[in-house]
Amino acid sequence: MELAVGRVAKSHGVRGELVVDVRTDEPELRFAPGSPLTGRLPRAKQSQNFVVESAREHSGRLLLRLEGIADRTGADALRGMIFLVDTADLPPSADPDEYYDHELEGLTVQLGDGTVVGAVKEVLHSAAGELLSITAAEAFPPAGREILVPFVNAIVPTVSVADGLIVIDPPEGLLDPE
Known part of the structure; x- marks a missing residue:
């Protein structure tokens, strides 16, 4: 499995620099x-x-700046590229309250009473x-809709990757359709 650590937003200047939106805690x-x-470029099958x-x-x-990319034309060709790492190469987190995105997906x-939210x-x-983007279950119609839950201890008191479970304690109205 691969994990995105950055995305090329655009080129910068004329010497091949890239503006990258960072998606890692360890840039x-x-x-x-x-x-x-x-x-990997969007819709591309092959990585570079x-x-x-x-x-x-x-x-x-x-x-x-990447080796071999020396001008704006080369940099522009990489616009939208996602930089990836193999999740197997990632060290385990030293903090028990920190998770990689792919571990939560x-x-x-x-809910605390066992009702499945999604x-x-x-x-x-x-x-x-x-924010956790949750695909709603039948108990929270319409099923399949997106529910956004802030990923904070007050609302998400329990995360068990080993059990494949997250327990939430949402404030009133958070799970209601808009």
């Missing part, structure tokens, strides 16, 4: 000079391999924090 490790990167030449923070994003979400479709990262 200094993933994008360190000399590090290998695997990238790169080596990081340099990386620097710029306005909340990363400016990245697919887990069953239920399953985690994905983890969304926003400026306000992380």
Whole structure:
């Protein structure tokens, strides 16, 4: 399984730099000079391999130079590329309250009384924090709709990756359709 660690938003300047939206807690490790990167363009079946030449923070994003990409034309060709890592290569988290997104995706979400709310479709990262995007079960019609739940201890007191279960304690109205 692969995990996205960054996405190329656009080119920057004329010397082949890329503006990358970072999707990892460890950009200094993933994008360190000399590090290998695997990238895949949207709708592409094949991945491409790169080596990081340099990386620097710029306005909340990363400016990245890759070996072999020396001009704006080369950089523009990579627009939309997703940089990926194999989840098998990821070390286990040292903090029991930290999870990789892929560990949460697919887990069953239920209330404290056992009522199944649905399953985690994905983890969304926003400026306000992380949200669990849950596909609603039959008990929360219409089934299949998206329910967004803030991923905070007050609302999500229990996560058990081993049991495939997340227990939530939502405030009134959070699970209601709009």
